[in-house]
Amino acid sequence: MTQSLAKPDKTYHHGDLKNALVLAGLDILETGGLPALSLRAIAARVGVSHTAPKNHFGSLRGLLTAIGTEGFRRHAAFMRADVTGAADKPAKLDAAMRGYMRFAQTHPHLFELMFSPFHCDFSDPALQRAAQHSYAVLSDISTGLDWDKGTLPGGQRRTELMLWSLVHGYTKLALSGQLSGTGPDQPRFDITDIMPGFGYR
Amino acid sequence: MTQSLAKPDKTYHHGDLKNALVLAGLDILETGGLPALSLRAIAARVGVSHTAPKNHFGSLRGLLTAIGTEGFRRHAAFMRADVTGAADKPAKLDAAMRGYMRFAQTHPHLFELMFSPFHCDFSDPALQRAAQHSYAVLSDISTGLDWDKGTLPGGQRRTELMLWSLVHGYTKLALSGQLSGTGPDQPRFDITDIMPGFGYR
């Protein structure tokens, strides 16, 4: 159904195989997780031979990196979506942080892939760009934000890194199940539970 | 040479294969990284068939989990070693945080393995225990520590989680190369660069 009715349904050349493979990979990731994400499985879902991806991505690693890159785009979109609805600056900050965790909890396998050097090539320029756009969402919000309320030097860059590290670390620990608080039931973790007080200069 | 001279050098039963396999895995990890960590490679290094590990670990995943568990023990030891040399409480805190990062920078592949659900089984009791011992090092130090200097509620548990999240997130981001500050040369990241001011109650 994704194929337009205008095109003949069965062409030798797929036409947009590159994107189709990434989307197929994202789909497989949702249901089967990382172990199911094999070159042959992805190719089979699109309906091409398992060697077809090589033309576009070079290797499995290249394809996984492309999937991770798309992950970062969606990650940024998640945060931006939450931020848009917030009224003032403190609310925007909370929204971004919550968006960060909401994405990780909604797409845990994709989140894992995005930060796994075993699967992704972090030196890939496209991946780096996408990741920076994700960082930019937090960065934009933290302009004028002073974590330590003027008691310590370091400025905004310092606060940005703190924010990013804090939310990333908390998310990773929550996903790994190492933050299990009280019961065996899956609790919802809220980043604001460990956020310090902020002040705007 | 690790074999004692008292024992015949070539016995059918290894005697301590379980530990030998974990150590072999740690060795391979240092030189070849995660991709080199195959069941056959580990077994070959010890000098046994590739199916021998099954008796002790069940599967490759079980073996990797055991390696990760040993990783957490060494991780805790790294931090404790640094903490011991520190004089007062603030110095101990700095030492623990630096020890955390020092371990990750010294054994990046092992650190990656320890937090990768793709490789390790986080539901394994032994792994969880080892990880908690690692957490306990930070936890012990943060008794009486108040991040927000009494301006916010939450108490010690809150501060512990903040510390852990912050140092873990910063370490992960540093390792992934996403924190590249200025130059292409590998800079040394210092967690205290983004640490806020602390107060003890």
Next chain:
DNA sequence: CGCTGGAAATTTCCACTGTAAATATATAGC
């Protein structure tokens, strides 16, 4: 001492993986 049961490791086999090379097919440009 001799036997026996079980633990430990081996051999063999299998399905599956990613990659490479040669081949077939379709599209785009002249």
Next chain:
DNA sequence: GCTATATATTTACAGTGGAAATTTCCAGCG
């Protein structure tokens, strides 16, 4: 309409983890 090129296929191969049957050794007991 022909050719060059990009795209996808087929085939082959070395490597992987796991299962099953087999061999080897050791401990415990008569």
